[in-house]
Amino acid sequence: MKALVLIAPALLALAGCATVQPWEKGKLAKPEMTFGGDKLETRYTDHITTSREAASGGAGVGGGGCGCN
Amino acid sequence: MSARTTRVLRMAVVLAAALEASGASALDKGAAAPAFDLPGKDGAVQLAKYQGKLVYVDFWASWCGPCRQSFPWMNEMQAKYGARGLQVVGVNLDAKTDDARRFLAETPARFAIAFDPAGATPRAYGVKGMPSSVLIGPDGKVLYEHAGFKEADRAELEQVIKKALGGAQ
DSSP states (O other): HHHHHHHHHHHHHTTOOOOOOOGTGGGGGGGSSSSSHHHHHHHHHHHHHHHHHHSSSSSOOOOOOSSSS | OOOOHHHHHHHHHHHHHHHHSOOOOOOTSEEEEOOOOOBBTSEEEESSTTTTTTEEEEEEEOHHHHHHHHHHHHHHHHHHGGGGGGEEOOOOOOOOHHHHHHHHHHHHOEEEEOOOOOOOOHHHTOOOOEEEEEEETSBBBEEEEEOOOOOHHHHHHHHHHHHHHHHOO
16 A cells, blocks of 8 residues: 555656657747747736836846836 | 665666666667668658668758758758769658648758658667768668768768768779
């Protein structure tokens, strides 16, 4: 019983491991799989980060934390 | 640690090792190149049909940037050394063959093109990266393997082809 408790999560974790072959990485090679693959989306995300988290700088978008710019 | 826990851990390690081992391993130099018979752009492409020729098998996909770079070079090699017995074979590995056809429409290939959407051939050849190429001698044995394609590789690969052709004649 104890062994089962130990093995079951291990098996579940292993089920998540799939060997992706080099020739099966077509989807990973798409531009939307990269950071900043879409310019508009990147700018939008920057804006949200800047205004909501008051984390400005480093991305070229200014903001004051009020969510209005 | 109790004996039981140790046993369970050992089982987990064995299982993980078994999963790891399922990956294919690359071919050794001098090993017989695995045969293939695939549908191609202009009819079936069989490795056996090129016996007696120096065959440059290139594994490529439409989404792979360096593959696109290698096409003009492969065209050049086929044009330059085709008469001396070189046959370039591009094995496409796109899951959707239509993607490959679209690629070929904008990047012309003047050598044999085969389609292997299931990926059985790269598995047999133990392809480790994209693109990968294997140079197969007239006797059907692996002479040289190469992964990736950079501008700097052009000269080196051409040297290998030249040397192999020199030996074949």
